[in-house]
Amino acid sequence: KAGVTQTPRYLIKTRGQQVTLSCSPISGHRSVSWYQQTPGQGLQFLFEYFSETQRNKGNFPGRFSGRQFSNSRSEMNVSTLELGDSALYLCASSPEPGHHHEQYFGPGTRLTVT
Amino acid sequence: QKEVEQNSGPLSVPEGAIASLNCTYSDRGSQSFFWYRQYSGKSPELIMFIYSNGDKEDGRFTAQLNKASQYVSLLIRDSQPSDSATYLCAVTPHNNAGNMLTFGGGTRLMVKP
Numbered sequence: 766k767a768g769v770t771q772t773p774r775y776l777i778k779t780r781g782q783q784v785t786l787s788c789s790p791i792s793g794h795r796s797v798s799w800y801q802q803t804p805g806q807g808l809q810f811l812f813e814y815f816s817e818t819q820r821n822k823g824n825f826p827g828r829f830s831g832r833q834f835s836n837s838r839s840e841m842n843v844s845t846l847e848l849g850d851s852a853l854y855l856c857a858s859s860p861e862p863g864h865h866h867e868q869y870f871g872p873g874t875r876l877t878v879t
Numbered sequence: 880q881k882e883v884e885q886n887s888g889p890l891s892v893p894e895g896a897i898a899s900l901n902c903t904y905s906d907r908g909s910q911s912f913f914w915y916r917q918y919s920g921k922s923p924e925l926i927m928f929i930y931s932n933g934d935k936e937d938g939r940f941t942a943q944l945n946k947a948s949q950y951v952s953l954l955i956r957d958s959q960p961s962d963s964a965t966y967l968c969a970v971t972p973h974n975n976a977g978n979m980l981t982f983g984g985g986t987r988l989m990v991k992p
Contacts, residue, residue, distance in 0.1 A: 798978050808923070808967065808982040820977045855922055862977040865911055870922040 767792065769858050769871030777877045783844040786874045790837050790858030796820075797839040798868070799831060802853040811854075814839050815862050843876075851878045882906060885968055885983035893991055898955040900966050900986050905949065908973025912944055913980065914953045915967040923967055927953060958990045 770789045778784050790797050798821075799811040810823040814833035831841040837858075843850055853875050859868040884903045892898045900914075911930050915923035929935045929942040929951070941954040951970075955962055965987045969980040 796978055800982075807984045808969075810979050810981070813977045813979055815977070821975065821979045823979075857978070859978055865913060865971065865978055865980065866925065866928045868925065868978055870924070873922050 769794075769856055769869055771854075771856050771871040771874050773874060774872065775875045775877075777879060778846050780846055780848060780878055782846050783842065784846060784876060785840055785842045786854055786856075786876075788839045788841075788856030788858075788871060790839070790856075791869060794858035794860050794869075795837050796859045796862050796864070796868075797833060797837065798857045798859075799839070799841050800855045800857065800870075801825070802855060802873070803851075808855070811841065813862070820862060846878045848878050850876065852876060881984070882981050883968055883970055883983035885966075885986045887984055888987040889989050890986055891989045891991060892958050894958060894960060896958050896990075898958045898962065898988055898990070900953040900955070900968075900988065902951045902953075902968030902983050903949055904951070904968075904970045904981075906970065906973050906981070907946075907949065909970040910973075911971040912942070912951045913969040914940075914942060914951075915969060915982075916962075917965045917967060917985065919964075955988075958988075960990050960992050963988055963990045 796815045798813040813821040833839045856871045914927040917923045927942040943952045965985040968983040
């Protein structure tokens with residue numbers, strides 16, 4: 766079974782631009798979560814989607830948004846990029862919410878904002 | 880105070896020794912506890928989870944949970960150089976039925992041959 770895939774793997778953007786990251790979950794997984802990882806703040810929860818609905822949201826500004834499609838693929842968008850948004854963005858999928866022990870992370874998208 | 884605290888390390892142990900990694904959490908309502916391993920440049924990988932007080936063993940790994948003390952630990956027996964990585968402790972927030980996890984900052988483990 767293929768793992769979680771994320772595209773693109775690397776991205777360089779300029780401050781003020783916007784960016785869209787994509788995540789395809791493991792086949793059969795319907796819950797997708799997004800995390801931001803930085804050296805200073807560590808791994809922080811962004812949001813979680815299930816059945817095309819946002820179930821949970823972390824403590825991030827409204828510039829960070831996401832959505833989930835009917836095939837469970839998810840995208841996250843960051844508008845008006847700031848230098849501090851440079852991070853590794855990780856997506857994780859699981860069969861359903863609450864199935865933490867079956868949650869797997871993708872390889873991540875490394876975003877650099879200049 | 881961070882919700883999940885870990886010593887950042889590095890924790891250096893000789894090959895074959897027992898590595899002991901510790902984690903404390905502030906949310907008394909947390910019910911589930913996880914240990915992830917993250918190699919440099921890679922994504923986190925779940926290696927242990929524990930829900931009840933006590934010990935849980937899986938191969939060379941033992942997770943220990945003490946909810947009264949709000950303390951979780953991971954023991955790695957017969958440490959190998961391939962165990963060198965950052966170990967992340969994660970907990971589920973109180974009353975959260977989703978997949979949200981709160982992570983500690985991680986402890987970097989170095990196993991020296």
